Every structure is written in C-alpha cells, then in structure tokens.
Amino acid sequence: MSFGGPQWPQEPQHRAETPDWAALADASAARARRRKWLLIGGCAAATVAVVAVVASAVVSDKGGASGKTASDLPTAPELPSETTQPRPSFSAVAPPLPPDPKEFISNGKKDKAPLNVDTFYPGKKLTMGNRVYTKGSTARTTNCASATEGQLGAVLRAKDCEQLLRATYTKDGVAVTIGVAVLPTEAQAQAVVKQSARRISPLYGSGIEGFCKGGPVCRFVGNSYGRYAYFTATGYLNGKSVTKGDTKAFQPGDDLAEFTFRQIVRRGELQASAAATAPAER
Structure with missing residues (x-):
C-alpha cells in the first residue's frame, strides 16, 4: 500500500570517473x-x-x-697596412771631424798654448820606466844660435828659430842636456835637423860641470816633430868619452829624447781637445 502525496525529486546520482592523465601530461608539458x-x-x-x-x-x-651609434660602425674594420707613427730622420750632413792634434804643433799660428821650460820638463825628477833622472839647470833664450855649437846655430838663425829651451839631467855619472828649438813651421824644423850637425851646447850649473868639455867624445843626436826640433848632448861627468855601443851613456840620451817627443805630442792633444770642446762650452 503506498501512501499518496507529493513526490520529492531525487538527487542525481554521482558516477566515479577516472582522470585523463594523458591530457593532463600534455597540458603540463605545453x-x-x-x-x-x-x-x-x-x-x-x-x-x-x-x-x-x-x-x-x-x-x-x-x-x-660625433654622435655615431653602434649601427654606424663597420662590422669588419680593416687594420691599416702602414703605421702612422713618425719615422726617425737623419741629417745628410756628416758631423765635423775632431781636430788633428798635429795641426796645433805644426804651425805657430795655431800653437798658442803657454810655452816654457817647465811645461816641457816639470818637477825635479824625470822617470822613464824604472830609471829616474835628476834635473839640474834649465834655460831659455830667443837667441837660439847662442846655445849651439858649429853649424846648428847658423841653420837655426836662417830658419827663424823663435826660442830654444834647455834642461840638464843626470843619472849614475852620466849627464844629458836636452834642447828644444821652436820654429815657425814643421818644414823649417825638419830642415834644421837635416842641414846641421845637431850640436846643442851642454848646459852647466847646479853642481853639474865638465861633461863634454875639454876634448872627451860626447854623443849628439837630433830629431823633429811638428814645428819642434830637439837635440841631446850626452857625456860622462868624469870626462870619460862615450864609445860606440855604450849602453850606459846611450840610454839616458834616448830616454830624454823620447820624453821630449811625448811632451810635444801631448801638447798637440791638449790643444785639440780644448778646441773640440769649446763650442759645447759656449
């Protein structure tokens, strides 16, 4: 038996459904x-x-x-083939050669350095190697012939000798007088040596007497360099004669001649050096 009355609508029944996993995975991947x-x-x-x-x-x-932007720059700029740095330049004019020292001692017009006995023979002793010589008297004269013997005086006068310097040295009983004649030019100095017997007068004094006096044989030698002619007179203080090959007497004369040559050379070198540095100093 059923009771009548209104019928309430029934709620729809829910159905358990399985999710679409493949679709979800695709969506997630997307x-x-x-x-x-x-x-x-x-x-x-x-x-x-x-x-x-x-x-x-x-x-x-x-x-x-300039206002340039990145779009204005070239994409592949080319490097320059040559540098724009300045290159060194060289003067076509060669620098002047240094003065020749011999020019200053070959002509009186250029040879202007002080000139006296002390410039050639300074001090009281002279050393050559292991040999030491003691200086005696010194002298200077403008009358060159008065300090010579024989033909040398006449030739010095003819060649216009300006002055003659002398100094005497001794060692172990041997005495040497060295004389330096100053001529106007090199040619005149050479002529003096060639045309004379080269006999310089011995210089006495300061306890040195007797050598080459009264007849003993002495050794006389002469030479020149530049405008300077130089001579030696060598003898024994005891009056003994100098003989051929006498090493004891020859050595002092050779030493004094060599020292004088060096002094003349040095004189030229000093004047050439002064001339070379003078422009820089100004």
Whole structure:
C-alpha cells in the first residue's frame, strides 16, 4: 500500500570517473615549453641590450661628440697596412771631424798654448820606466844660435828659430842636456835637423860641470816633430868619452829624447781637445 502525496525529486546520482592523465601530461608539458621559451627570449633580449650598451660606450669613447651609434660602425674594420707613427730622420750632413792634434804643433799660428821650460820638463825628477833622472839647470833664450855649437846655430838663425829651451839631467855619472828649438813651421824644423850637425851646447850649473868639455867624445843626436826640433848632448861627468855601443851613456840620451817627443805630442792633444770642446762650452 503506498501512501499518496507529493513526490520529492531525487538527487542525481554521482558516477566515479577516472582522470585523463594523458591530457593532463600534455597540458603540463605545453606549459613547461612556454616557460622555457619565455626564459630564453628574456635572456636573449638581455644579451642584446648589454651588447648595445657596450657598443654605444665604445662609440662614445672613440667617436666623442660625433654622435655615431653602434649601427654606424663597420662590422669588419680593416687594420691599416702602414703605421702612422713618425719615422726617425737623419741629417745628410756628416758631423765635423775632431781636430788633428798635429795641426796645433805644426804651425805657430795655431800653437798658442803657454810655452816654457817647465811645461816641457816639470818637477825635479824625470822617470822613464824604472830609471829616474835628476834635473839640474834649465834655460831659455830667443837667441837660439847662442846655445849651439858649429853649424846648428847658423841653420837655426836662417830658419827663424823663435826660442830654444834647455834642461840638464843626470843619472849614475852620466849627464844629458836636452834642447828644444821652436820654429815657425814643421818644414823649417825638419830642415834644421837635416842641414846641421845637431850640436846643442851642454848646459852647466847646479853642481853639474865638465861633461863634454875639454876634448872627451860626447854623443849628439837630433830629431823633429811638428814645428819642434830637439837635440841631446850626452857625456860622462868624469870626462870619460862615450864609445860606440855604450849602453850606459846611450840610454839616458834616448830616454830624454823620447820624453821630449811625448811632451810635444801631448801638447798637440791638449790643444785639440780644448778646441773640440769649446763650442759645447759656449
């Protein structure tokens, strides 16, 4: 028996359904791909922005106020084939040669350094190697013939000798007088040596007497360099004669002649050096 009355609508019955996993997976993958491409796109945009900033900074640094942008720069600039740096230049005019020392001692017009006995023979002793000579008297005269013997005086006068300097040295009983005649030119000095017997008068004094006096044989030698002619008279203080090959007597005369030659050379060198440095000092 059923009771009559209104009928309430029945609620629909729910059915348990299984999710579509494949569709969900596809949707998730699609979302992941979108995120990946967005990330890549953002990085690329950021990189382009950085490059643009750097290019702009380079252009600003090099171009200054020119207003050039990165788009104005060449994509592959070519390096210059030649440098623009200045190259060294050389003068076509050769520097002047240094003065020749001999020029200063070959002509009185250039030979202007002080000239006296002490400039040639300074001090009280003279050393050559291991040999030491003691200086005695010295003398200077403008009457060159008065300090010579025989033909030498006449030749000195004819060749216009300006002055004659003498000094005497002794060692172990041997005495040597060295004489330096000063001529106007080198040619005149050479002529004096060639045309004379080269006999310089011995210079006595300061306790040195007797050598080459009264007949003993002495050794007389002469030579020249530049405008200077120089001579030696060598003898024994005890009046003994100098003999051929007498080493004891020959050595002092040779030493004094060699020393005089060096002094003449040095005189030229000093004057040449002074002439070479004079422009720089001014």
